[in-house]
Amino acid sequence: xxxxxxxxxxxxxxxxxxxxxxxxxxxxxxxxxxxxxxxxxxxxxxxxxxxxxxxxxxxxxxxxxxxxxxx
Amino acid sequence: xxxxxxxxxxxxxxxxxxxxxxxxxxxxxxxxxxxxxxxxxxxxxxxxxxxxxxxxxxxxxxxxxxxxxxxxxxxxxxxxxxxxxxxxxxxxxxxxxxxxxxxxxxxxxxxxxxxxxxxxxxxxxxxxxxxxxxxxxxxxxxxxxxxxxxxxxxxxxxxxxxxxxxxxxxxxxxxxxxxxxxxxxxxxxxxxxxxxxxxxxxxxxxxxxxxxxxxxxxxxxxxxxxxxxxxxxxxxxxxxxxxxxxxxxxxxxxxxxxxxxxxxxxxx
Numbered sequence: 001x002x003x004x005x006x007x008x009x010x011x012x013x014x015x016x017x018x019x020x021x022x023x024x025x026x027x028x029x030x031x032x033x034x035x036x037x038x039x040x041x042x043x044x045x046x047x048x049x050x051x052x053x054x055x056x057x058x059x060x061x062x063x064x065x066x067x068x069x070x071x
Numbered sequence: 072x073x074x075x076x077x078x079x080x081x082x083x084x085x086x087x088x089x090x091x092x093x094x095x096x097x098x099x100x101x102x103x104x105x106x107x108x109x110x111x112x113x114x115x116x117x118x119x120x121x122x123x124x125x126x127x128x129x130x131x132x133x134x135x136x137x138x139x140x141x142x143x144x145x146x147x148x149x150x151x152x153x154x155x156x157x158x159x160x161x162x163x164x165x166x167x168x169x170x171x172x173x174x175x176x177x178x179x180x181x182x183x184x185x186x187x188x189x190x191x192x193x194x195x196x197x198x199x200x201x202x203x204x205x206x207x208x209x210x211x212x213x214x215x216x217x218x219x220x221x222x223x224x225x226x227x228x229x230x231x232x233x234x235x236x237x238x239x240x241x242x243x244x245x246x247x248x249x250x251x252x253x254x255x256x257x258x259x260x261x262x263x264x265x266x267x268x269x270x271x272x273x274x275x276x277x278x279x280x281x282x283x284x285x286x287x288x289x290x291x292x293x294x295x296x297x298x299x300x301x302x303x304x305x306x307x308x309x310x311x312x313x314x315x316x317x318x319x320x321x322x323x324x325x326x327x328x329x330x331x332x333x334x335x336x337x338x339x
Contacts, residue, residue, distance in 0.1 A: 066139075
Protein backbone atom coordinates (compact mmCIF):
# COMPACT_ATOMS: atom_id res chain seq x y z
CA UNK A 1 0.00 0.00 0.00
CA UNK A 2 1.32 3.39 -0.97
CA UNK A 3 1.15 6.04 1.74
CA UNK A 4 0.03 9.38 0.39
CA UNK A 5 2.61 11.64 1.94
CA UNK A 6 1.99 15.37 2.06
CA UNK A 7 5.05 17.56 1.71
CA UNK A 8 4.82 21.17 2.83
CA UNK A 9 6.62 23.83 4.84
CA UNK A 10 5.69 25.05 8.31
CA UNK A 11 7.42 28.20 9.55
CA UNK A 12 10.06 27.68 6.91
CA UNK A 13 10.76 24.04 7.87
CA UNK A 14 10.07 21.19 5.46
CA UNK A 15 7.53 18.75 6.87
CA UNK A 16 6.12 15.45 5.66
CA UNK A 17 2.62 14.57 6.79
CA UNK A 18 0.97 11.18 6.42
CA UNK A 19 -2.21 11.47 4.43
CA UNK A 20 -4.90 14.14 4.16
CA UNK A 21 -4.60 16.73 6.90
CA UNK A 22 -6.62 19.76 7.95
CA UNK A 23 -5.18 22.82 9.67
CA UNK A 24 -6.87 21.68 12.88
CA UNK A 25 -5.23 18.24 12.60
CA UNK A 26 -1.84 19.82 11.89
CA UNK A 27 -2.05 22.09 14.95
CA UNK A 28 -3.15 19.23 17.17
CA UNK A 29 -0.36 17.04 15.81
CA UNK A 30 2.23 19.72 16.48
CA UNK A 31 0.84 20.24 19.97
CA UNK A 32 -0.49 23.79 19.70
CA UNK A 33 -3.68 25.22 21.17
CA UNK A 34 -5.64 26.56 18.20
CA UNK A 35 -7.01 29.38 20.37
CA UNK A 36 -3.55 30.82 20.97
CA UNK A 37 -2.13 30.90 17.46
CA UNK A 38 -2.92 32.32 14.05
CA UNK A 39 -2.28 30.54 10.78
CA UNK A 40 -1.37 31.83 7.37
CA UNK A 41 -1.44 29.53 4.34
CA UNK A 42 0.36 30.67 1.22
CA UNK A 43 0.25 34.24 2.54
CA UNK A 44 -3.52 34.17 3.11
CA UNK A 45 -5.07 34.12 6.59
CA UNK A 46 -6.85 30.90 7.53
CA UNK A 47 -9.81 31.98 9.69
CA UNK A 48 -9.86 30.07 12.96
CA UNK A 49 -13.46 29.01 12.33
CA UNK A 50 -12.33 27.09 9.24
CA UNK A 51 -9.38 25.13 10.69
CA UNK A 52 -11.42 21.92 10.72
CA UNK A 53 -12.41 22.12 7.09
CA UNK A 54 -9.24 23.56 5.55
CA UNK A 55 -7.40 20.65 3.90
CA UNK A 56 -3.72 21.14 3.22
CA UNK A 57 -2.23 20.66 -0.24
CA UNK A 58 1.24 19.53 -1.30
CA UNK A 59 3.65 22.45 -1.38
CA UNK A 60 1.62 24.64 0.96
CA UNK A 61 3.65 27.20 2.89
CA UNK A 62 2.24 27.65 6.37
CA UNK A 63 3.06 30.20 9.03
CA UNK A 64 1.94 29.57 12.59
CA UNK A 65 2.41 32.57 14.87
CA UNK A 66 1.54 33.74 18.35
CA UNK A 67 1.96 36.80 20.53
CA UNK A 68 5.23 37.32 22.32
CA UNK A 69 6.63 40.12 24.44
CA UNK A 70 7.38 43.28 22.50
CA UNK A 71 7.51 47.06 22.79
CA UNK B 72 -9.48 52.90 58.01
CA UNK B 73 -7.26 53.41 55.05
CA UNK B 74 -6.63 57.14 54.98
CA UNK B 75 -4.61 56.93 51.80
CA UNK B 76 -5.26 59.78 49.41
CA UNK B 77 -6.86 58.58 46.20
CA UNK B 78 -4.56 58.60 43.18
CA UNK B 79 -4.53 61.94 41.46
CA UNK B 80 -6.21 60.45 38.42
CA UNK B 81 -9.44 59.98 40.38
CA UNK B 82 -11.03 62.96 38.66
CA UNK B 83 -9.32 62.42 35.33
CA UNK B 84 -11.93 61.12 32.94
CA UNK B 85 -9.44 59.14 30.87
CA UNK B 86 -8.86 59.23 27.15
CA UNK B 87 -10.36 57.73 24.02
CA UNK B 88 -8.65 56.12 21.07
CA UNK B 89 -10.60 54.79 18.10
CA UNK B 90 -13.81 54.94 20.15
CA UNK B 91 -12.38 52.91 23.04
CA UNK B 92 -12.18 54.57 26.42
CA UNK B 93 -9.24 54.01 28.75
CA UNK B 94 -8.62 55.28 32.25
CA UNK B 95 -4.88 54.62 32.40
CA UNK B 96 -2.73 56.94 30.31
CA UNK B 97 0.20 54.56 30.42
CA UNK B 98 0.73 51.90 27.75
CA UNK B 99 3.52 49.45 28.45
CA UNK B 100 5.45 47.01 26.34
CA UNK B 101 5.89 43.35 27.23
CA UNK B 102 9.42 42.84 25.90
CA UNK B 103 12.82 42.49 27.60
CA UNK B 104 11.55 41.11 30.93
CA UNK B 105 13.37 38.39 32.85
CA UNK B 106 10.36 36.06 32.64
CA UNK B 107 6.59 36.07 32.23
CA UNK B 108 5.99 36.34 35.99
CA UNK B 109 7.91 39.59 36.07
CA UNK B 110 6.12 40.82 32.94
CA UNK B 111 2.73 40.21 34.55
CA UNK B 112 3.71 41.80 37.87
CA UNK B 113 5.10 44.90 36.16
CA UNK B 114 1.95 45.36 34.08
CA UNK B 115 -0.16 45.02 37.21
CA UNK B 116 1.95 47.62 39.04
CA UNK B 117 1.84 50.01 36.07
CA UNK B 118 -1.95 50.02 35.99
CA UNK B 119 -1.78 49.85 32.20
CA UNK B 120 -4.92 48.77 30.36
CA UNK B 121 -3.13 48.39 27.03
CA UNK B 122 0.07 46.43 26.41
CA UNK B 123 2.04 46.17 23.21
CA UNK B 124 2.91 42.71 21.90
CA UNK B 125 4.86 41.33 18.96
CA UNK B 126 3.81 38.61 16.52
CA UNK B 127 6.30 35.81 15.88
CA UNK B 128 6.48 32.23 14.67
CA UNK B 129 5.72 29.62 17.32
CA UNK B 130 8.62 27.37 18.30
CA UNK B 131 7.75 24.09 16.57
CA UNK B 132 10.34 22.28 18.67
CA UNK B 133 8.72 23.33 21.95
CA UNK B 134 4.93 23.49 21.64
CA UNK B 135 4.48 23.23 25.40
CA UNK B 136 6.53 26.35 26.15
CA UNK B 137 4.67 28.94 28.24
CA UNK B 138 3.04 31.69 26.22
CA UNK B 139 2.54 35.36 27.07
CA UNK B 140 -1.22 34.81 27.06
CA UNK B 141 -0.89 32.32 29.90
CA UNK B 142 0.43 35.13 32.12
CA UNK B 143 -1.11 38.29 30.69
CA UNK B 144 -4.79 37.70 30.03
CA UNK B 145 -5.92 39.47 26.84
CA UNK B 146 -9.39 39.68 28.33
CA UNK B 147 -8.05 41.82 31.20
CA UNK B 148 -5.57 44.02 29.35
CA UNK B 149 -5.88 44.92 25.71
CA UNK B 150 -3.17 43.56 23.45
CA UNK B 151 -1.88 46.14 20.97
CA UNK B 152 0.04 44.16 18.35
CA UNK B 153 3.03 45.88 16.79
CA UNK B 154 4.91 45.51 13.52
CA UNK B 155 8.38 45.36 15.05
CA UNK B 156 10.82 43.83 12.59
CA UNK B 157 8.75 44.72 9.51
CA UNK B 158 10.55 46.83 6.95
CA UNK B 159 7.93 47.05 4.24
CA UNK B 160 4.21 47.81 3.99
CA UNK B 161 3.58 44.27 2.79
CA UNK B 162 5.29 42.69 5.82
CA UNK B 163 3.40 44.98 8.17
CA UNK B 164 0.05 44.10 6.62
CA UNK B 165 0.79 40.35 6.71
CA UNK B 166 1.91 40.53 10.35
CA UNK B 167 -1.09 42.50 11.54
CA UNK B 168 -3.55 40.36 9.60
CA UNK B 169 -2.18 37.42 11.57
CA UNK B 170 -2.45 39.43 14.78
CA UNK B 171 -6.05 40.28 13.97
CA UNK B 172 -6.83 36.60 13.49
CA UNK B 173 -4.99 35.65 16.68
CA UNK B 174 -6.74 38.29 18.75
CA UNK B 175 -9.76 39.40 16.82
CA UNK B 176 -9.19 43.15 17.03
CA UNK B 177 -8.10 45.79 14.59
CA UNK B 178 -6.40 48.41 16.77
CA UNK B 179 -2.69 48.11 16.03
CA UNK B 180 0.65 49.85 16.53
CA UNK B 181 2.48 50.48 13.29
CA UNK B 182 6.23 50.91 13.43
CA UNK B 183 8.51 50.71 10.43
CA UNK B 184 12.07 51.30 11.48
CA UNK B 185 15.29 52.24 9.79
CA UNK B 186 18.56 50.43 10.54
CA UNK B 187 20.58 50.50 13.77
CA UNK B 188 22.04 52.33 15.57
CA UNK B 189 19.14 54.81 15.49
CA UNK B 190 16.17 52.56 14.56
CA UNK B 191 14.68 55.88 13.56
CA UNK B 192 11.15 55.71 12.11
CA UNK B 193 11.28 55.26 8.33
CA UNK B 194 8.59 57.78 7.52
CA UNK B 195 8.27 57.04 3.80
CA UNK B 196 7.72 53.33 4.53
CA UNK B 197 5.49 54.18 7.51
CA UNK B 198 3.17 56.30 5.37
CA UNK B 199 2.96 53.54 2.77
CA UNK B 200 2.22 50.88 5.39
CA UNK B 201 -0.35 53.09 7.14
CA UNK B 202 -2.21 53.50 3.84
CA UNK B 203 -2.25 49.75 3.25
CA UNK B 204 -3.41 48.98 6.80
CA UNK B 205 -6.16 51.61 6.82
CA UNK B 206 -7.38 50.24 3.47
CA UNK B 207 -7.48 46.79 5.08
CA UNK B 208 -9.70 48.03 7.92
CA UNK B 209 -7.12 48.50 10.66
CA UNK B 210 -7.16 51.33 13.17
CA UNK B 211 -3.59 52.48 13.19
CA UNK B 212 -1.70 54.00 16.11
CA UNK B 213 1.47 55.10 14.41
CA UNK B 214 5.00 55.40 15.74
CA UNK B 215 6.65 58.29 13.97
CA UNK B 216 9.38 60.89 13.92
CA UNK B 217 8.71 64.17 15.72
CA UNK B 218 8.12 65.61 12.29
CA UNK B 219 5.06 67.89 12.20
CA UNK B 220 4.62 67.56 8.43
CA UNK B 221 4.73 63.75 8.42
CA UNK B 222 2.56 63.60 11.56
CA UNK B 223 -0.09 65.80 9.95
CA UNK B 224 -0.07 63.61 6.86
CA UNK B 225 -0.53 60.44 8.94
CA UNK B 226 -3.39 62.06 10.83
CA UNK B 227 -5.04 63.22 7.60
CA UNK B 228 -4.79 59.67 6.24
CA UNK B 229 -6.84 58.42 9.17
CA UNK B 230 -4.36 57.18 11.75
CA UNK B 231 -6.13 57.06 15.12
CA UNK B 232 -3.15 58.09 17.26
CA UNK B 233 0.12 59.86 16.51
CA UNK B 234 3.06 58.52 18.51
CA UNK B 235 6.33 60.43 18.07
CA UNK B 236 9.51 59.30 19.72
CA UNK B 237 10.91 61.19 22.68
CA UNK B 238 14.33 59.71 21.89
CA UNK B 239 15.54 56.59 20.05
CA UNK B 240 13.92 53.27 21.01
CA UNK B 241 15.45 51.74 24.12
CA UNK B 242 17.82 54.68 24.62
CA UNK B 243 16.25 56.02 27.81
CA UNK B 244 17.40 59.50 26.85
CA UNK B 245 14.11 61.17 27.73
CA UNK B 246 12.22 63.90 25.90
CA UNK B 247 14.93 65.31 23.66
CA UNK B 248 12.86 67.88 21.79
CA UNK B 249 10.12 69.24 24.04
CA UNK B 250 9.56 72.29 21.85
CA UNK B 251 8.72 70.17 18.80
CA UNK B 252 6.65 67.80 20.93
CA UNK B 253 4.60 70.78 22.13
CA UNK B 254 3.99 71.86 18.55
CA UNK B 255 2.92 68.31 17.61
CA UNK B 256 0.49 68.27 20.55
CA UNK B 257 -0.85 71.65 19.46
CA UNK B 258 -1.53 70.58 15.87
CA UNK B 259 -2.87 67.06 16.50
CA UNK B 260 -6.58 66.33 16.92
CA UNK B 261 -6.32 62.59 17.56
CA UNK B 262 -4.53 61.29 20.66
CA UNK B 263 -0.82 62.14 20.79
CA UNK B 264 1.45 59.76 22.70
CA UNK B 265 5.16 59.77 23.31
CA UNK B 266 6.38 56.33 22.26
CA UNK B 267 10.04 55.49 22.89
CA UNK B 268 12.83 57.25 24.68
CA UNK B 269 11.41 57.50 28.19
CA UNK B 270 14.13 56.50 30.65
CA UNK B 271 12.74 57.30 34.07
CA UNK B 272 9.66 58.65 35.80
CA UNK B 273 10.44 62.34 35.27
CA UNK B 274 10.61 61.78 31.50
CA UNK B 275 7.08 60.39 31.52
CA UNK B 276 5.92 63.27 33.70
CA UNK B 277 7.45 65.82 31.31
CA UNK B 278 5.64 64.25 28.36
CA UNK B 279 2.34 64.42 30.24
CA UNK B 280 2.96 67.97 31.49
CA UNK B 281 3.45 69.08 27.90
CA UNK B 282 -0.03 67.76 27.15
CA UNK B 283 0.40 64.27 25.73
CA UNK B 284 -2.70 62.10 25.99
CA UNK B 285 -0.66 59.09 27.11
CA UNK B 286 2.83 57.62 27.21
CA UNK B 287 4.04 54.32 25.75
CA UNK B 288 7.19 52.76 27.16
CA UNK B 289 8.85 49.41 27.69
CA UNK B 290 12.60 49.45 28.40
CA UNK B 291 12.36 52.07 31.15
CA UNK B 292 10.44 49.54 33.22
CA UNK B 293 11.86 46.26 31.96
CA UNK B 294 15.51 47.37 32.20
CA UNK B 295 15.21 49.07 35.60
CA UNK B 296 16.95 47.30 38.48
CA UNK B 297 13.54 46.79 40.10
CA UNK B 298 11.03 46.69 37.24
CA UNK B 299 7.97 46.33 39.48
CA UNK B 300 8.90 49.41 41.46
CA UNK B 301 9.66 51.38 38.30
CA UNK B 302 6.28 50.32 36.89
CA UNK B 303 4.62 51.90 39.92
CA UNK B 304 6.83 55.00 39.55
CA UNK B 305 5.70 55.33 35.94
CA UNK B 306 2.04 55.05 36.90
CA UNK B 307 2.47 57.82 39.46
CA UNK B 308 4.56 59.97 37.09
CA UNK B 309 1.97 59.78 34.34
CA UNK B 310 -0.77 60.68 36.79
CA UNK B 311 1.31 63.52 38.28
CA UNK B 312 2.20 64.86 34.85
CA UNK B 313 -1.41 64.78 33.75
CA UNK B 314 -2.56 66.57 36.89
CA UNK B 315 0.14 69.22 36.45
CA UNK B 316 -0.95 69.74 32.84
CA UNK B 317 -4.59 70.14 33.89
CA UNK B 318 -3.61 72.41 36.78
CA UNK B 319 -1.69 74.72 34.47
CA UNK B 320 1.81 75.52 35.54
CA UNK B 321 2.85 78.93 36.85
CA UNK B 322 4.52 81.37 34.49
CA UNK B 323 8.29 81.33 34.38
CA UNK B 324 9.91 84.59 35.46
CA UNK B 325 13.44 85.80 35.35
CA UNK B 326 14.11 86.52 38.97
CA UNK B 327 12.80 85.76 42.41
CA UNK B 328 9.37 86.54 43.79
CA UNK B 329 9.10 85.99 47.54
CA UNK B 330 6.54 83.52 48.75
CA UNK B 331 6.11 85.20 52.12
CA UNK B 332 4.59 88.68 52.47
CA UNK B 333 7.02 91.52 53.04
CA UNK B 334 4.52 93.42 55.19
CA UNK B 335 4.15 93.06 58.97
CA UNK B 336 7.79 92.27 59.53
CA UNK B 337 9.07 92.87 63.03
CA UNK B 338 11.52 95.75 63.17
CA UNK B 339 14.28 96.71 65.47
